[in-house]
Amino acid sequence: MDVLTLTATPIPRTLHMSLVGVRDTSLLETPPEERFPVQTYVLEEDPTLIREAIRRELNRGGQVYFVHNRVMDLDRVAGWLQDLVPDAKIGVAHGQMKEDELEQIMLEFMDGSYDVLVCTTIVETGLDISNVNTLIVKDADHFGLSQLYQLRGRVGRTNRLAYAYFIFRRDKVLTEVSERRLSAIREFTEFGSGFKIAMRDLEIRGAGNILGAEQHGHIAEVGFDLYCQLLEEAVQEARGEKVEQYIDTAIELPVEAYIPEAYVSDTNQKVELYRRLAAMRELSEIGDLEEELVDRFGDLPESVRSLLMVTSLKIQGSQLRIRSIGRTQSFYRILFAADSPLDGEKLVAISEKYKQNVKFHTSAEGFEIRLTTRDKSS
Numbered sequence: 001m002d003v004l005t006l007t008a009t010p011i012p013r014t015l016h017m018s019l020v021g022v023r024d025t026s027l028l029e030t031p032p033e034e035r036f037p038v039q040t041y042v043l044e045e046d047p048t049l050i051r052e053a054i055r056r057e058l059n060r061g062g063q064v065y066f067v068h069n070r071v072m073d074l075d076r077v078a079g080w081l082q083d084l085v086p087d088a089k090i091g092v093a094h095g096q097m098k099e100d101e102l103e104q105i106m107l108e109f110m111d112g113s114y115d116v117l118v119c120t121t122i123v124e125t126g127l128d129i130s131n132v133n134t135l136i137v138k139d140a141d142h143f144g145l146s147q148l149y150q151l152r153g154r155v156g157r158t159n160r161l162a163y164a165y166f167i168f169r170r171d172k173v174l175t176e177v178s179e180r181r182l183s184a185i186r187e188f189t190e191f192g193s194g195f196k197i198a199m200r201d202l203e204i205r206g207a208g209n210i211l212g213a214e215q216h217g218h219i220a221e222v223g224f225d226l227y228c229q230l231l232e233e234a235v236q237e238a239r240g241e242k243v244e245q246y247i248d249t250a251i252e253l254p255v256e257a258y259i260p261e262a263y264v265s266d267t268n269q270k271v272e273l274y275r276r277l278a279a280m281r282e283l284s285e286i287g288d289l290e291e292e293l294v295d296r297f298g299d300l301p302e303s304v305r306s307l308l309m310v311t312s313l314k315i316q317g318s319q320l321r322i323r324s325i326g327r328t329q330s331f332y333r334i335l336f337a338a339d340s341p342l343d344g345e346k347l348v349a350i351s352e353k354y355k356q357n358v359k360f361h362t363s364a365e366g367f368e369i370r371l372t373t374r375d376k377s378s
Helices: 012-019 047-059 071-084 099-110 145-152 176-187 194-205 224-238 267-279 283-297 302-319 344-357
Strands: 039-044 063-067 090-093 116-119 132-137 163-168 250-252 322-327 331-336 358-363 366-372
Touching: 039 176, 047 063, 047 071, 047 132, 047 163, 071 090, 071 116, 090 099, 132 145, 145 163, 145 176, 163 176, 250 302, 267 283, 267 302, 283 302, 302 322, 344 358, 344 366
Parallel strands: 039 163, 063 116, 063 132, 090 116, 132 163, 250 322
Antiparallel strands: 322 331, 331 366, 358 366
16 A cells, blocks of 8 residues: 545545445544534524624633635624624634744634624634634635535544534525435534545435546546446456446336326435445335335335336346347337346246246347237236
8 A cells, every 4th residue: 555545525536436335444433532523504594693602612611613615705794793792702713824924824713712703604614623623614615515524624623512603694595416415414423424424425425537637526427326336336346356248128018107297206216216226236126115115115106116126127227138128019128238137947937937928139239039929908
């Protein structure tokens, strides 16, 4: 090993590289002794709440980070906070300051000359000030998920309970992505949650491009799932492992197989369920999903039962190396790949079972079995 990288929240591309085997990965899951998880709140902006949060920290002799990531507004925000908490000593720090000026401010803050540091994300990494145990992030919906996690890591670095408040403007309609980020930072608060945060960030932002400069983003040209499949196969080939080509059996049958709006109304949930069905490779997964659907949404409609049956047929078809299963008015057509496990003994057994209703046919597409239906309406 030539390079060892340590990170609390890997960027999506790095995490994805470890998941598919391009890089090895290890997790450190034991937290430092006598530490408490940071109490995390996601709230609309409320001056009363901000005042009380700052005063509570000052009353126990602590200090506060107040993050506002717009340099031009920092002095105005500092003045607003001074009016809100008149007895607090407030300092301002940002990356556009002269080096010696910024250093002086930070040293004075560490020495306790200031109670509240109004700052940009300059404090995001590298700071370990044990007396700072309250963090307030203004307009938190503008930050990335990894940024929010790194900022929260600036507090709670001793055996003192710490608080993090991620606030957004009152009555503001958040975008879907912002809601997912804030929900994630509120949900994952326990020790060792950096990996879970990174997984959610990967899900939200995409895995980027291993062969290019993009550290995140979805692969629009080929689709994310196909990209992952191709990448996994390439890694297996590089390791000298046998790569089995997956057969995606096409099902062309006259059945209504879908998730109706009345059963699952949320579009995101519906898309996620379709994605999970498309990714299934074992029949046992269908039974697990069926139980989950009944538990979450109630008894299955007929169209959902048909969808699960079609998925089951696709899985079995893939295992038998079947390229497609379709139906015309007079017969079912099953088209096999060249490496199908069918042999002469099995073909004889099929012929004896279905007799005159079965025919074997070879075409430019490959070998196929045609099974005649009882009548045209069946």
